[in-house]
Amino acid sequence: METVFKKSKFSWEDYFSDKMKDEHRFSTEESLAKEAKEKLFHLNGRKTLLDFGCGAGDLLIYYVPHYEKIVGVDFSSSMLFEAEKKVRHHKYKNVDLILADNRTVWEKLDTKFDQITVAGVVQYLTPEQVDDFILNASAYLNEDGKISFFDIIDPKLYSLWKIGWFSQNFIHRDIFLRACTSCLKKISAFLENRPADTIGNSYSPQIIEKIARKNGFQMEYAKSMYYEYRYHAILSKIS
Known part of the structure; x- marks a missing residue:
């Protein structure tokens, strides 16, 4: 009898299913606070924030004091469990955590946001998924809202x-x-x-900018202060 060997399909969801720590170069409280401060500079405040791919909440807990409402999203239940512990520890009341991925998150939202941040996540998406994410995210942005893709690998x-x-x-x-x-x-x-x-x-800035412009956004490029090989792409609607 002839048999055919089939490899199991790899998925990032499976890979992160039991992970409990975010991947940062330095995980000390001081270094995370500095990294969050850099990202907050680009986010530039306002009232509401969607933190897609919030992971274990290492950066999310530094964003919270600067916003009236934050929604953290991740597809790893173990990561969200760690984020929830951090939120409870700090006694934050203005945070909602949602278990979802780039496909299912939109059906679980009932509000629009001033800022949508995506830190260290683009690397796990295909170009088509990045395209779909920007298209869907644009419908959940308030006027003059922005999408911030942080730490894209160059x-x-x-x-x-x-x-x-x-x-x-x-x-x-x-x-x-x-x-x-x-x-x-x-x-x-x-x-x-x-x-x-x-x-x-990894994605070159030119690829991200091309996808952004296709969806009606202009891109502002900024090099990461903490990772030599990463950059930030700040997207705002073309007026």
């Missing part, structure tokens, strides 16, 4: 970071060895039907 800069380019101890002769190691990891990941890097996909 493919060119990430490649340089991966080989240690930004390290103070960078040695040029190590480039070949690092490149070979990276190729072997990609081949292994392909054979095992898993991502070559659990950090996710």
Whole structure:
């Protein structure tokens, strides 16, 4: 009897299903406060905020004092459980947490927002999903509202970071060895039907801007202060 071996399909939902910690370079209270302060600078206040992909709430709890109402969304129940503990610890009353993904979140919302923030999430979406997200999000923005995609991985800069380019101890002769190691990891990941890097996909600013303009948004570009290979894309409606 002839049998056909089928690989199980990888999904980021499954990967994060039991995770309980967000991925930050530094997870100390001081460093998270600084990272949140940078993002709050770009968000520029107002009253209501949708934090899509809030994870364990590491940044969300720093946003709360600056808004009248915040809704945090994530597709990982274990992550939301951790976020809920943080919200209760700080005794915040102006936060709602919703279990949903980029497809189901919209049917669970009953209000519009001044700001929609998406931090470290674009890397887990396909270009088509990014397109759909912007299209759907635009219907839930108040007048002059903005969508802030934070910490998008820049493919060119990430490649340089991966080989240690930004390290103070960078040695040029190590480039070949690092490149070979990276190729072997990609081949292994392909054979095992898993991502070559659990950090996710990378998108150039030009790709994000093209998708944004297709949906009637203009994009403001800003480099991340804490990750050499990441950037922020602040989207506002073209007037």
